[in-house]
Amino acid sequence: MKDILDAIQSPESTPADFAALPLPESYRAITVHKDETEMFAGLETRDKDPRKSIHLDEVPVPELGPGEALVAVMASSVNYNSVWTSIFEPLSTFGFLERYGRLSELTKRHDLPYHIIGSDLAGVVLRTGPGVNAWNPGDEVVAHCLSVELESSDGHNDTMLDPEQRIWGFETNFGGLAEIALVKSNQLMPKPKHLSWEEAAAPGLVNSTAYRQLVSRNGAGMKQGDNVLIWGASGGLGSYATQFALAGGANPICVVSSDQKADICRSMGAEAIIDRNAEGYKFWKDEQNQDPREWKRFGKRIRELTGGEDVDIVFEHPGRETFGASVYVTRKGGTIVTCASTSGYNHEYDNRYLWMSLKRIIGSHFANYREAWEANRLIAKGKIHPTLSKVYSLEETGQAAYDVHRNLHQGKVGVLCLAPEEGLGVRDEEMRAKHIDAINRFRNI
Ligand SMILES: C/C=C/C(=O)SCCNC(=O)CCNC(=O)[C@H](O)C(C)(C)COP(=O)(O)OP(=O)(O)OC[C@H]1O[C@@H](n2cnc3c(N)ncnc32)[C@H](O)[C@@H]1OP(=O)(O)O
Numbered sequence: 548m549k550d551i552l553d554a555i556q557s558p559e560s561t562p563a564d565f566a567a568l569p570l571p572e573s574y575r576a577i578t579v580h581k582d583e584t585e586m587f588a589g590l591e592t593r594d595k596d597p598r599k600s601i602h603l604d605e606v607p608v609p610e611l612g613p614g615e616a617l618v619a620v621m622a623s624s625v626n627y628n629s630v631w632t633s634i635f636e637p638l639s640t641f642g643f644l645e646r647y648g649r650l651s652e653l654t655k656r657h658d659l660p661y662h663i664i665g666s667d668l669a670g671v672v673l674r675t676g677p678g679v680n681a682w683n684p685g686d687e688v689v690a691h692c693l694s695v696e697l698e699s700s701d702g703h704n705d706t707m708l709d710p711e712q713r714i715w716g717f718e719t720n721f722g723g724l725a726e727i728a729l730v731k732s733n734q735l736m737p738k739p740k741h742l743s744w745e746e747a748a749a750p751g752l753v754n755s756t757a758y759r760q761l762v763s764r765n766g767a768g769m770k771q772g773d774n775v776l777i778w779g780a781s782g783g784l785g786s787y788a789t790q791f792a793l794a795g796g797a798n799p800i801c802v803v804s805s806d807q808k809a810d811i812c813r814s815m816g817a818e819a820i821i822d823r824n825a826e827g828y829k830f831w832k833d834e835q836n837q838d839p840r841e842w843k844r845f846g847k848r849i850r851e852l853t854g855g856e857d858v859d860i861v862f863e864h865p866g867r868e869t870f871g872a873s874v875y876v877t878r879k880g881g882t883i884v885t886c887a888s889t890s891g892y893n894h895e896y897d898n899r900y901l902w903m904s905l906k907r908i909i910g911s912h913f914a915n916y917r918e919a920w921e922a923n924r925l926i927a928k929g930k931i932h933p934t935l936s937k938v939y940s941l942e943e944t945g946q947a948a949y950d951v952h953r954n955l956h957q958g959k960v961g962v963l964c965l966a967p968e969e970g971l972g973v974r975d976e977e978m979r980a981k982h983i984d985a986i987n988r989f990r991n992i
């Protein structure tokens with residue numbers, strides 16, 4: 548592994564040098580264990596502690612198949628899907644690996660008693676499998692997390708519709724929270740040159756998801772002037788949704804839960820901000836019943852902030868706790884676009900407000916290669932910036948996932964894998980200097 552790191556850090560290394568590097572037999576990886584899937588049985592979701600289920604193991608390097616690449620991972624980031632894996636909710640991800648393993652001889656590799664998690668990476672290609680022409684050893688890359696087989700016609704308009712569509716490092720093995728990762732070569736994208744490894748690894752999953760959900764025609768298709776209600780506006784998804792809204796000439800109405808988070812949204816350029824904690828919204832009277840008066844109070848607050856207008860788009864992901872309010876406050880003909888249900892997946896809303904006001908609910912999930920590419924291109928051009936706050940070592944990944952699970956973090960949390968320290972990997976200092984304040988906006992808060 549030392550030779551690999553030396554090659555990555557030497558400006559003299561050539562593609563041939565990388566191709567000639569021997570692969571190690573094993574590497575360090577963040578895992579959860581199949582024989583521990585019941586360890587949190589009977590506990591409340593919030594009491595399930597990722598620090599107990601997440602391990603750092605030495606694992607063998609997987610065999611490289613056609614269309615695939617092995618990547619030396621310099622840095623990764625924590626996504627909420629790794630939190631779900633680590634608390635074995637809503638399902639154990641070993642079920643996904645078993646199902647994938649049944650597909651073919653090659654996919655059997657994924658069905659193991661350990662799951663290497665992580666759905667983001669920035670690093671360097673070490674080896675490519677047969678049939679890979681677009682990428683070579685030595686290429687500095689980021690990887691998006693869409694894994695597709697594309698053997699069915701269903702996925703050929705929009706790869707997210709492939710029946711064998713999976714999220715790498717969640718529904719497949721050999722993820723990014725590790726020193727080496729196995730990806731399909733059509734997950735690879737150029738690493739933005741003005742960013743360090745950990746900055747480049749931070750946006751991937753959430754930036755691509757927010758792009759499809761809010762901007763793409765496959766999502767809400769946001770346009771100039773739209774009022775966009777963004778839940779968790781300084782969180783993983785929300786910090787990119789807020790930037791897309793501002794960069795696209797829309798008006799974000801940012802919902803957050805503290806003064807500090809409100810300040811972060813202001814520093815991104817948002818003006819309309821609702822502190823859900825300070826304003827004390829209680830959309831649920833009890834476990835079963837919502838309080839429409841609270842929906843109305845929330846809607847009035849939005850109208851105060853917009854000069855009397857309702858929202859064209861709601862960027863939804865909290866789910867059960869907020870969905871009734873989200874449907875209510877959307878304007879006639881508006882769109883609620885949802886990609887998650889953090890607080891519960893059985894949503895309830897008053898359907899009269901949907902059909903009588905001709906609103907639409909759109910389901911959105913990650914992004915196809917093109918959407919992920921467009922989202923990454925905006926990062927590479929300095930139009931959208933990483934929202935990296937804190938960076939942990941690989942050993943500390945359990946703590947990093949705990950922070951995200953307990954909503955103690957801001958924006959994105961990074962993890963150094965092979966990178967020995969923060970700040971390495973920048974190839975375009977001039978461009979970096981232009982955007983340095985925006986790049987550092989979320990750091991150490
Ligand atoms: C990028 C980051 C993203 C995120 O962070 S997202 C957040 C994290 N993700 C999640 O929380 C999602 C976790 N996944 C799940 O909870 C489950 O994954 C799903 C609920 C999405 C699906 O569950 P399943 O058990 O895989 O699907 P089924 O459809 O309930 O059961 C499969 C069996 O049901 C059959 N079936 C499907 N549709 C129908 C139908 N319309 N009528 C009759 N049968 C149906 C299938 O064929 C199959 O059958 P057979 O088991 O025999 O293969």
Ligand SMILES: NC(=O)C1=CN([C@@H]2O[C@H](COP(=O)(O)OP(=O)(O)OC[C@H]3O[C@@H](n4cnc5c(N)ncnc54)[C@H](OP(=O)(O)O)[C@@H]3O)[C@@H](O)[C@H]2O)C=CC1
Nearest residue numbers: 627756779782783784803804865868886887889890912913
């Ligand atoms: N389908 C897909 O492709 C994707 C789905 N996801 C899913 O989206 C969800 C959010 O992910 P991500 O943004 O990375 O997570 P983060 O935890 O980084 O951000 C979510 C933010 O939502 C807000 N929030 C959390 N719970 C509630 C609640 N009950 N009511 C209102 N606001 C709440 C919090 O902000 P505050 O406290 O400031 O209000 C929090 O910071 C997860 O469930 C994740 O699995 C994520 C990426 C892709």
